[in-house]
Amino acid sequence: MAPLLDIRNLTVVFDTPAGTVHAVNDVSYTIEEGETLGIVGESGSGKSVHALSMVGLIARPPGRIVSGEVYFKGRDLLKLSQRELFDLRGKEIGFVFQDPMTSLNPVLTVERQIAEPLRRHFNLSKSQARERVVELLELVGIPNARERIGQYPHEFSGGMRQRVMIAIGISCNPKLLIADEATTALDVTVQAQILDLVRDLKKKIGTTVIWITHDMGVVAGLADTIQVMYGGRIMERGPVDTVFEDPRSAYTWGLLKSLPHGGKRGTTRLYQIPGNPPNLINEPIGDPFAPRNTFATERCLRETPPLQQVEGSVPGHKAAVWYDLREELKKQEAKV
């Protein structure tokens, strides 16, 4: 069966007064129906921009899609008109953004905001839409849904607002739900509830999910596949268990190693990745992580490694490296 989403060689830049920002560089991947893909990366990794650009949600200019194809159910989204994208967003592809404070309209009731995509895409009457809104709010765990639909966003707590955002995201039963740092602004206790809710919804309605975050812990609990991005590129990707246990990109390895892992005070010093995130204004040459990578070779600085199947690992475990991390770690251990 063809994958639900098939991204090929997507490259996105932003033309700014300071120069051209190379935000997404030659990103290709697929996602199967029903799969949950966790995308991990820091600011500037291209994780959000690539997701927004595939459905026409970046401002153009300054944004510019230089190349690529994004096949969703067989159609290239990058060739669709604004009108066609308008019909697709919300209905086929749902979005949940980071900040429920700014992504909800403060002067419209929650009912209006959830009902809008429903009425637009399905021509529901006002009362039909209302029934569906109540149903959705109950689904995302908002108590007394019927009484609360007439309220405004400020009458909801942060966690409840994020639930409203999720309700909007799934209102039209989208094939694909893209959540961009959807729990980052929330308290950990609320985050735990939202993650539970997403797992539950997947069981109930089988949505395919792209969950974008910087939190390794969140990905560990939610995703089937993890994709690590850095400097606009995919550094590594594969089944979560495999990548957490046997990372092959020095960046993934460094990220995992720099977490405290339940470590107590006075135990070993935290491992720290040296250096600073890359400046994307420079023309990308070589492996973007190479300047911060103690295992980097001459070649890493000159030539960009392709994302390739890791030899000897499970199918689908891919890394973009010129070095063999396992060998390098062995050498390092031998030295100590």
Next chain:
Amino acid sequence: MSVDRTMTPPQKPLVIANRLCKTFGGGRSLLGASAPALKAVNDVSFEIFPGETLGLVGESGSGKSTTGRVLLQLEEPTSGDIIFKGQNLTGLSKSLLKPHRRDMQIIFQDPYSSLNPRMTVGEFVSEPLIVHGVATNKSERNDRVAALFRKVGLDPSFMTRYPHEFSGGQRQRVCIARGIALDPAFIVADEPITALDVSIQAQIVNLFQDLQDELGLTYLFIAHDLSMIRYLCHRVAVMLRGRIVEIGPCEAIFENPQHAYTQALLSAIPVPDPRIERNRKPITFDVSANLPPEEATLQPVGDRHFVLR
């Protein structure tokens, strides 16, 4: 009531918060209606010993940042006392407070908004030296700033640059350099790593540790990342709706949490291990249904370990 009384420390506490309260609102509005007062900090007491790191955790709106600000007299407490190095700071005039100010500093969450975009980072770090009349001679001041830059891991040649030329981690290093410029004894760090990229957080955590070892600093470390708290702190205080619901040594809190809210909070930390994380069952805790009763007090449950009951 003062917590930690069972401890027989070799030294006196550096900072004592004694029954601090901070209420917002509640005044009469223009039309004479009185708005309900919000008790952001409600009867909060604790002590911090020299060289110690006390972690302060809780949900947003629990009053942890306000506690930090009140402690530094950036906001006046509605009631209660702050004893710093044995002297009561509450009610002191600005001029009497000024000598204490150099001894207590704050580092904020967002190094993008806490730096002045029109000042070179060198000027920014030297500002406290000028304000407090330390190193009045310009070349001497420059030398001190250069030394501070080296101490926080920045190249002194960066001194003449402006904040926009720096990444988040470097900006936070600049803020820390300013924070330690006057050799303070006590630093309130208000979510200092939250806004930083994941690959940078460990660098800054290590810097905080190194500076403590080197300069004997005392920290109040406010955070919501509990795994970092465990790694950094000697003791932790858990806040809920303006009150401390549990306080104790890190190990006691993490291994043997007593308050239902602490238990829920700990169970909610995502673990970066798919095998554990997939089967983790967070404990739910409905805050509004379980507000700490007004008359509850901190009761001892173990060595230096107290819980609100």
